[in-house]
Amino acid sequence: MEKRLEVWDRPGVCGLDNSGNFCYFNAVLQCVCSTVPLVEYLLHPDTRKELARAKCQVAQVFVRLLEQMWLGRSSSCAPVEARSLLCSILPQFNNDSQQDAQELLLLLFNALHDDLKKVGRRKTHSSKHLIQDQDRKCATGLGESTIVSKLFEGSFSYVTVCMRCDHKTHNTQTFTVLSLPIPTHISKCSIQDCLSPxxxxxxxxxxxxxxxxxCELRKETALVTFLDKPPEILVLHLKRFGCKGKNQVKLRTNVTFTTELDLSLFLSSSAQKTSCTFYRLYAVVNHIGHLNMGHYTALCHNTLTRTWHCFDDSAVRELHDNHVQSPDAYVLLYSCKPFRKPKIPGL
Known part of the structure; x- marks a missing residue:
């Protein structure tokens, strides 16, 4: 069912040493390492040249770590440089306290996106005209388009209807992580039960x-939310940490999920015609324990071996598909496109 790997010849399957209380950081990095389109882009020779020219410090640190994790021959490595960078750009994580993996993931997306924008600006400046590529010129919630916004950014459509005169208004909002409330009155529910509300x-x-x-009156208003532009990679955050009275608590509701997710019920009419509706799970961040004394692990699917692995800091073990489901799930990552064998030089 589960077995410890003996011969280490599996690219992309690499544990991360934990010299402090950085399990949340290691779990997030494993999910990034398992995001094949992002890894392919960052490790491409042309991208690496552009990152060096534009002096993209954040992206280059990730490149060096991903190179170790995908092309190294060790069962684990120490993400010292990445951890040091984290503490310098996000000082709130410069301590040994337990931190929130979801918050870190979102902040890392923003930091990497901001850094990668330098490449687009440099190309625009050197060519002396605006880049015409649609992927680079669109205005998004993250600003200028990069591989991060291209993969992770989606948008909602909010429709409000005045119950007196039936006047409708439309608004949109972009997102990179979708935070879902967990029902508190039951001990077990499905991921669809979290999406529906x-x-x-x-x-x-x-x-x-x-x-x-x-009608210029304050009347009862109906609010309807649709998924207008589903992202290529969907990140679902289960809101396990909340308040019960005046106390902060961890919600222990067992949220069941499957490796395939159908979003068709939540798409707008236009998105149903043009967007992907089925997603496949490829990574999970688990939180084990209590609110203030917990531990993070990651479960990630490797596209080369076609198997799941459990990453508990430097310890790595192969995991049977049936054991991916866990009552400790905190962040789920789904892709609408199946990951192919990554095109990485030297792989």
């Missing part, structure tokens, strides 16, 4: 009533 129609009453621009 996020997208179900809500009636705004009382103080929440919105001022209608058509």
């Amino acid at each position: 996020f997208f179900e129609q809500t009636l705004l009453t009382g103080a929440e009533r919105m001022l209608c621009s058509a």
